[in-house]
Amino acid sequence: MLTHPKAAAEFNKDEDRVNWHDKSLWFVRNKRDLAVNKIPQWEELRETASQIKMKVLSNLDTYLEEFEKNAKANGIQVHWAIDGDEHNKIVKGILDKHNVKKLVKSKSMLTEECHLNPFLEKHGIEVVDTDLGERIVQLAKEPPSHIVMPAIHKKKEEIDELFQRTMGTEPGNGDPQFLTNAARVDLREKFLNADAALTGVNFAIADTGGFVVCTNEGNADMGVHLAPVHIACMGMEKLIPTMEHLGVFLRLLARSATGQSITTYSSHFLKPRKGQEMHLVIVDNGRTEQLGREDFRNSLKCIRCGACMNTCPIYRRSGGHSYGSVVPGPIGSILSPNIDLKKYSTLPFASTLCGSCSDVCPVKIDIHSQLYKWRQVIMKEHPDKVKQVAMKVNGKVFKYPWLYDILGGFARTMLKIIPRGIIYSKLNVWGKQRDLPDVPESSFKAWYKQNRKKNG
Amino acid sequence: MDSRAKILDRIRQNKPEVDSSFDLNQFLDVPFDDLVESYQASLAANGGNSLDLPDKGKLEGILLEEVGDKSFVDLTGIIKSKTSFNYEGIDQPKELSEVKILIVAGKLGVAENAAIWLDDDILHEVRALPFIVERTIFILDKNNLVPTMHHAYQTLGGMKSGFGTFIAGPSKTADIEQNLVIGAHGTKSHLVVLV
Amino acid sequence: MKVGLFIPCYIDQFYPKVGIATLELLEKLGVDVSYPENQTCCGQPMANSGFECYSKDSYELFVKNFQQYDYIVSPSGSCVYHVKHHFNIIDQSKEVEHIRNKTYELCDFITNVLGDPGFEASFPKKVGLHQSCHGLRGLRLGECSERVGVPFSFAESQLKKVKGIELISLTRKDECCGFGGTFAVAEEAISVKMGKDRLQDHIDHGVEVLTGGDMSCLMHLEGLLKRNGQPVEVKHIAEILNSQC
Numbered sequence: 001m002l003t004h005p006k007a008a009a010e011f012n013k014d015e016d017r018v019n020w021h022d023k024s025l026w027f028v029r030n031k032r033d034l035a036v037n038k039i040p041q042w043e044e045l046r047e048t049a050s051q052i053k054m055k056v057l058s059n060l061d062t063y064l065e066e067f068e069k070n071a072k073a074n075g076i077q078v079h080w081a082i083d084g085d086e087h088n089k090i091v092k093g094i095l096d097k098h099n100v101k102k103l104v105k106s107k108s109m110l111t112e113e114c115h116l117n118p119f120l121e122k123h124g125i126e127v128v129d130t131d132l133g134e135r136i137v138q139l140a141k142e143p144p145s146h147i148v149m150p151a152i153h154k155k156k157e158e159i160d161e162l163f164q165r166t167m168g169t170e171p172g173n174g175d176p177q178f179l180t181n182a183a184r185v186d187l188r189e190k191f192l193n194a195d196a197a198l199t200g201v202n203f204a205i206a207d208t209g210g211f212v213v214c215t216n217e218g219n220a221d222m223g224v225h226l227a228p229v230h231i232a233c234m235g236m237e238k239l240i241p242t243m244e245h246l247g248v249f250l251r252l253l254a255r256s257a258t259g260q261s262i263t264t265y266s267s268h269f270l271k272p273r274k275g276q277e278m279h280l281v282i283v284d285n286g287r288t289e290q291l292g293r294e295d296f297r298n299s300l301k302c303i304r305c306g307a308c309m310n311t312c313p314i315y316r317r318s319g320g321h322s323y324g325s326v327v328p329g330p331i332g333s334i335l336s337p338n339i340d341l342k343k344y345s346t347l348p349f350a351s352t353l354c355g356s357c358s359d360v361c362p363v364k365i366d367i368h369s370q371l372y373k374w375r376q377v378i379m380k381e382h383p384d385k386v387k388q389v390a391m392k393v394n395g396k397v398f399k400y401p402w403l404y405d406i407l408g409g410f411a412r413t414m415l416k417i418i419p420r421g422i423i424y425s426k427l428n429v430w431g432k433q434r435d436l437p438d439v440p441e442s443s444f445k446a447w448y449k450q451n452r453k454k455n456g
Numbered sequence: 457m458d459s460r461a462k463i464l465d466r467i468r469q470n471k472p473e474v475d476s477s478f479d480l481n482q483f484l485d486v487p488f489d490d491l492v493e494s495y496q497a498s499l500a501a502n503g504g505n506s507l508d509l510p511d512k513g514k515l516e517g518i519l520l521e522e523v524g525d526k527s528f529v530d531l532t533g534i535i536k537s538k539t540s541f542n543y544e545g546i547d548q549p550k551e552l553s554e555v556k557i558l559i560v561a562g563k564l565g566v567a568e569n570a571a572i573w574l575d576d577d578i579l580h581e582v583r584a585l586p587f588i589v590e591r592t593i594f595i596l597d598k599n600n601l602v603p604t605m606h607h608a609y610q611t612l613g614g615m616k617s618g619f620g621t622f623i624a625g626p627s628k629t630a631d632i633e634q635n636l637v638i639g640a641h642g643t644k645s646h647l648v649v650l651v
Numbered sequence: 652m653k654v655g656l657f658i659p660c661y662i663d664q665f666y667p668k669v670g671i672a673t674l675e676l677l678e679k680l681g682v683d684v685s686y687p688e689n690q691t692c693c694g695q696p697m698a699n700s701g702f703e704c705y706s707k708d709s710y711e712l713f714v715k716n717f718q719q720y721d722y723i724v725s726p727s728g729s730c731v732y733h734v735k736h737h738f739n740i741i742d743q744s745k746e747v748e749h750i751r752n753k754t755y756e757l758c759d760f761i762t763n764v765l766g767d768p769g770f771e772a773s774f775p776k777k778v779g780l781h782q783s784c785h786g787l788r789g790l791r792l793g794e795c796s797e798r799v800g801v802p803f804s805f806a807e808s809q810l811k812k813v814k815g816i817e818l819i820s821l822t823r824k825d826e827c828c829g830f831g832g833t834f835a836v837a838e839e840a841i842s843v844k845m846g847k848d849r850l851q852d853h854i855d856h857g858v859e860v861l862t863g864g865d866m867s868c869l870m871h872l873e874g875l876l877k878r879n880g881q882p883v884e885v886k887h888i889a890e891i892l893n894s895q896c
Binding site for chain 3 (some may be wrong): 004005008009012015018022026033036037039040042043311313314317318349350351352353354355356358359360372375376378379380383387388391392394395396397398399400401404408411412429430432433434435436437438439440442443444445446447448449452453
Binding site for chain 1 (some may be wrong): 458459460462463464466467468469470471472473474476477478479480482483486498501502548549550553566568569570571576581583584587588604605606608609610614615617618619620621622623624625626627628629630631632633634635637639640641642643
């Protein structure tokens with residue numbers, strides 16, 4: 001089974017590539033810092049967004065009912081899916097009704113979660129991901145490695161080679177302008193001839209029944225304004241109460257994600273255009289379960305900005321694929337155990353709990369606290385037996401000061417007399433690339449007894 | 457029980473009971489710099505161009521020069537001496553594909569991020585127009601500049617038609633090794649004429 | 652005001668000089684400080700590994716040892732963070748609440764409880780400050796680069812009082828060093844890479860002595876420096892603040 005430590009160790013075999021990947025993401029983190037520091041009320045915005053999202057979670061049923069009522073009144077057909085399978089069947093049902101053979105899709109992490117693409121392709125429907133990063137990984141037959149920059153793990157020369165192979169482009173030396181243009185031309189033809197367009201939902205507004213889709217490329221709009229059918233898929237937690245709340249979230253989203261003041265396009269959909277059919281699929285897929293977890297429900301505030309990934313020193317040095325989850329990085333590590341505790345059991349441990357993620361999160365999810373709490377849950381349900389024994393022993397040793405003193409002294413003596421070759425054997429994982437500390441003459445306790453302890 | 461009922465039922469069982477409080481007014485009553493200058497700086501940062509044109513009389517001339525002999529749609533009615541592409545006569549939106557330039561008046565502009573609001577009324581419900589062309593020229597009245605998104609939503613006062621969008625610059629992507637490329641699937645260039 | 656000195660287990664065993672420096676510094680500052688000898692560990696290693704159930708005895712022992720003091724001071728941000736935040740799983744008696752409120756990291760204590768007094772110290776070296784994460788973001792011992800706010804750092808303000816010291820700016824001022832407790836072993840490859848990158852930042856900027864408020868981070872960084880023969884010295888901040896004139 002893929003574990004994060006194994007995948008990360010593999011990733012770290014190519015140090016140059018790790019440096020490149022780390023620097024690319026740190027560059028985005030830096031852009032984020034520059035952008036947020038232009039907003040004096042940035043911390044107040046975060047707190048407000050967090051409060052709004054908490055209000056939504058506390059009243060999610062009534063907000064969803066309000067949203068559905070308003071959406072339907074505006075001519076949007078609303079569907080509910082309990083899990084990924086049902087979501088996929090609903091989408092296929094709509095496509096079949098319209099004899100859709102060609103579907104264009106803008107970025108939706110939800111549809112990744114439901115594994116929609118392979119399902120539709122199995123049934124003979126051509127699915128084209130139109131976000132450039134998603135298109136790249138689609139052509140490369142890989143999953144996205146980042147929720148906002150899906151192809152951040154790919155070098156431009158690799159993309160050039162990929163386009164030559166799959167699109168028949170001329171060798172372009174990895175020139176980004178050339179490659180983007182090639183994609184523009186190729187995808188334009190897809191937009192113009194699509195039978196239907198599918199988008200995600202960045203924000204759904206309860207009191208209007210409308211929803212917002214944000215892109216820089218314009219690919220969501222190019223898809224939906226040309227196609228006769230628009231299907232929008234959303235995780236049920238993407239709601240906000242009223243339209244004025246968008247002011248808060250749209251100011252936070254792009255700055256957190258890429259350091260831009262806003263995405264190029266923030267399209268607000270209320271009614272289908274004349275002659276078009278608009279569908280909205282509301283998806284649970286484990287969210288109601290997470291909602292019931294007192295320690296972890298805050299993770300549902302997430303607006304999928306990816307800032308936590310950009311800042312995470314472990315994500316930057318191991319890459320999104322090493323998590324093995326649809327959503328990687330810090331937020332992925334607190335969402336995924338809810339879906340499969342055993343499969344994703346190494347993810348909450350793929351962290352030093354440095355807290356940087358929590359401090360960049362625009363909705364103030366206490367990510368690092370949740371990582372700590374998931375660790376307790378995981379070790380209770382699927383304990384690592386070796387670690388369990390070691391920690392139980394530690395617990396006992398630390399309970400008895402006399403035992404701790406004796407064992408401490410013993411350990412120090414052993415380290416002094418055992419030959420270096422044995423100390424730094426293969427079993428000593430710490431010692432692979434680091435030295436152990438030098439052994440002091442005495443413990444602090446012994447020194448204190450000698451030099452400070454008052455007699456009598 | 458159908459999925460809708462199941463989901464709502466589960467939510468009712470699992471939702472937290474937490475008090476939350478927030479005040480959006482704190483973001484409205486803030487000092488701000490010169491709106492035109494901020495707007496222009498934001499637009500430049502987004503890869504767009506601006507033109508400050510206090511003399512409206514010169515507007516048609518400038519637009520005619522921009523358009524040249526390319527196929528264009530003018531939703532503002534400013535261009536009188538040339539015929540714009542007849543978008544009303546089309547069957548399907550994809551027939552708009554040959555249009556190269558769109559001229560449109562924005563309802564308002566946001567200084568902090570250069571976003572301009574367009575909606576179904578302004579677009580005559582031809583939603584594809586601002587995305588399918590190569591160049592968009594916005595006419596924006598300086599009096600319709602607001603400092604932040606909070607002010608924008610306050611001014612808009614809700615959705616007045618079935619679709620609306622904030623457009624803040626030309627389309628772009630940095631998906632290839634974080635290299636910024638202007639002109640992804642939407643427009644390749646974006647001009648705002650401030651009147 | 653009676654202060655109890657809390658010396659983390661690994662400082663007690665491997666870095667007694669840090670404990671000594673802390674004690675001497677507090678004594679110099681006129682603090683009535685003593686060291687309860689029955690202390691062992693704050694329980695962090697077990698808890699961070701997912702076994703906080705095995706830490707409860709350590710918590711109870713800690714409370715028993717320190718409840719009599721007005722303040723508890725420690726040269727370790729991560730251990731103090733653990734006491735303040737994770738002692739929440741035992742019964743919250745008055746004593747436990749007192750302990751959680753009154754346990755302080757060293758620089759925090761000097762700045763905010765002792766009233767930020769002056770002191771005589773001299774350390775004429777180029778010093779790079781490693782801002783340990785649990786202290787910085789956990790205890791808010793300084794403003795971190797992620798947040799928008801007025802910059803401050805208790806550690807820096809104390810270091811600035813030391814004669815001759817030159818504090819060196821880094822490219823990434825508060826990135827994690829990669830120690831992370833059992834992470835250092837469980838995710839060895841990344842832990843080492845993070846440490847190496849941190850060190851390179853210091854080396855690139857000409858740092859002669861690397862310091863910080865957490866000996867755990869410093870132990871990991873020093874281990875790398877020694878293995879790779881890199882000419883940077885490592886000293887806990889208590890040692891610098893306690894340096895002789």
